[in-house]
Amino acid sequence: MKHLWTRASASLGRSGMLSAAFLVVVLVAAVAASLVAPADPNQQSLLDAYSGPSGAHLLGTDGIGRDILSRLVFGARTSLLGPALVVGVSLLIGIPLALAASWYGGWVDGVVARVFDLVYALPGLLLAVLTVALFGPGLTPAVAALSVAYVPFLARIVRAAARQQRVSPYVDALSVQGFGVLRISGRHILRNIAPVVVGQAAIAFGYALLDLASLSYLGLAVQAPTSDWGVMVSDSDALIKGYWLPVIAPGVLIVLTVLALTVLGARISGEKPPGYLRRSRRAAAAVKEKSTVGAAA
Amino acid sequence: MSADAPAVPLLELTGLTVDFTTEDGVSRTLLDGVDLSLAPGEALGLVGESGSGKSMTVRAITRLLPRAATASGTIRFEGADVGAMDAGALRGYRDGGVGLVFQDPRAHINPTRKIGAFLTEALVRNRHLGKKEALARAEAVLAEVGIDDPARRLRQYPHEVSGGMLQRVMIASVLLAEPRLILADEPTTALDVTIQREVVGILDRLRRDRGMGMVFITHDLDLALAVCGRVAVMYAGRIVELRSAETLHERAAHPYTLGLLGSRPAIDERSERLSAILGRPVSAFEAGPGCAFAPRCSFATETCETTPPPLTEFDGGLVRCGRVEEIHAHRKSEEANA
């Protein structure tokens, strides 16, 4: 356990570990919502409407006296479930397509690339709005539409990474030993590109969260009485009356969660952290200069 | 310094040292106390393997060192201290003082602009020439470096011409500025073998015609001997031997120079008994406390590993070897026995 810890902190760095810790807290809150939340998220109490932060309501209440903190905790469930489904389904569709494209190349690759281009031409948000127009508002149509829209993003990354593996000697060696496509792709290539895939999936998770929250905000995905961060931000009544906490708190939580996901995703897929996250700025400068010297020599 | 250096040299390096700060903040020496002097119109060869510090020397001379690298010691160009120049003086020095021919013209010429724009840019900006006049000059120089149909080339983009032609364009750009000193950093390494000689020939001829000095950097000792009056052999950031090109074959004294002569394909019988140099070249910071070449030297003793030898006069040149006398005597006796 201790070994795992040191290895994780070494590869994720301080920012990555901090992000991971934050995400774990959010996840635990979502799973154990009924244990963690101080109150029933739907318990109305008109006498307590728009009460500021207090001992009874740590983040205050909304216009009909519901406890904000409890709604945030329960809202984590729908807010995280949607993007998890989007990324999961996208990967299920995208990985086989990408592996096939990278393995066979040629016309298979060409066709897959064309289809991706076409889907890429449609913004995910628009695709989701159209789907909602067809099937009516709800989390399911929104998730289905975004799952399709996110396939090209993830599959392109998998394809590029798998392509690199495809031409490396160990794949030839396995081929010569008579291992089949499925075994080599499924067991060896996939295992080697796992960090990139997981990292990019985390980043995609963040963006899917933003898109779904936007849809819920518009009233097209998660529906109103249900606790959801996007739905909570859409409380324009509170906003206009100048009670900012019921609206800003879920907004800040969305931003922090997505920030943690992008930072963690970048670290997992092996991108170097930007300068301000590194220990020594001088060291950062030296890395860059080294590459120029290498190019010049 | 060698005796033939005149009173006011074109270029004079004294104790030039370049340190590089690595990722972990460790300081590493790439160039260690280089002394050199160049007379106006003279050509000097700088020969060594990669990592020997020859490219760093050129970068230090033009103040083009990467930010993580710092230079110490002095560089004087026509008596002026290059390190102390302000931005304006530095621009003047780079404009008409030195011209640099880079190794890879493909990377060193902006790919998004026409060849004509590349050639005339400095003339228009620094010399305030009219566009037409500048283009006419560029056309003339292109013809001089052996490019057919120069007017058409001026309208082409770099990716539309061959590497050999692009290197001639690079040489033309340097000649256009009429500098007193040309620095040529492995100008032919990126080219096909068949056109290497041709390009070097053009560079050599045109520089002589114009009386420009040149520092010619290469890992090819033969090439350096062909175009330079004197040759400095560098190893691990230091000069290990400096002598005139005519006498280097006969009088080479440093084991490393001997190795370089021996590692070429044999053209006469004498070089057959010298073996190629074993091991890999090291950079200055990898060298031990003693002679940097000692680990690869077949003559090395324990003293060589611990005591750094100075650069001393020997047989009409300068040699950095603690056992140079013994080795010389040993070789002479062997030759006599043969």
Added chain:
Amino acid sequence: MGRLLLHRLGGLLTTLFLSSIVIFGSLYLAPGSPENVLFGNRQPTPEARLMVRHRLHLDQPLPVRYWDWLTGVLHGDLGTSMVTGQPVADRIGAGLGNTLILVLMTMIIVVLVGMGAGLAAALLPGRVDGAVSMLTSVSVTVPPFVASTLLISVFAVRLGWFPASGLGDGVAGKIQGLILPACAMALISCGFLARVTRNAVREQVEREHVQTALVRGLPRSAVLRSHVLRNALPPIITAVGLLTAGTFASTLVVESAFAVPGIGQLTIQSVAQKDFPVVQAVALLLVGAFVLCNAASDLIQAVVDPRLREAGSTS
């Protein structure tokens, strides 16, 4: 250059054509027939239903209906709104201007602030770079709807500088009403563009040809302008194209948040009302804007970088 133009134009039309089929086809394959929208909660008699289906041409086969619609679109007839009975073209025309001004304002902010910050970060390593990187990391995670609520709560409700919803009268009122929505959309894009600009300029600064320019004694400003910036443009242009396209998508959210009478708000309203002819036309318009932005950025890139001109195979 001409061939590239044709190539891109062909690709553009193909994408538009395919999207129109997808959009048209899917909307009419939807569960719950379109005519139900007209009947609302009433139970129509079978005769009434048939009559309405005939009036909406729903009794004809799908390809015929698609063809009629397509020829109509090409003649400027986008159909009739099922909710208001107005021609769709009129409804779109009323909002198009607002949306275009909004997108233009957003992109002006994005280019000025995003590129400016990216340039500063690239050319001033250390503190400035660190500060910009930190700000961009955060700003790329702030979605337009969260930015909207933040801006409304501070500048509209607290300070009262701008209207919280709707547009004022006249050009000045319009601009004043669009400033907050533009800022809300610009925030996330500024972050992206700053990041792209920083990396592109950083990469070019370290390029060999920039050293050549420096070693020829050219002034720093000239080196920056005609070598560093010029060569860093292609990725920046691509990013601006993508971000403009994304901004069109963001109008769906932000126009709803600020009650701006534009295409985005019209789309969301029509979706809620199941007003299919309007949804169809607006969706196609947004896809068109998206595809056009990408094609335009490709062409501008070819103008900047001659190496991309001959390649008819840029796709």
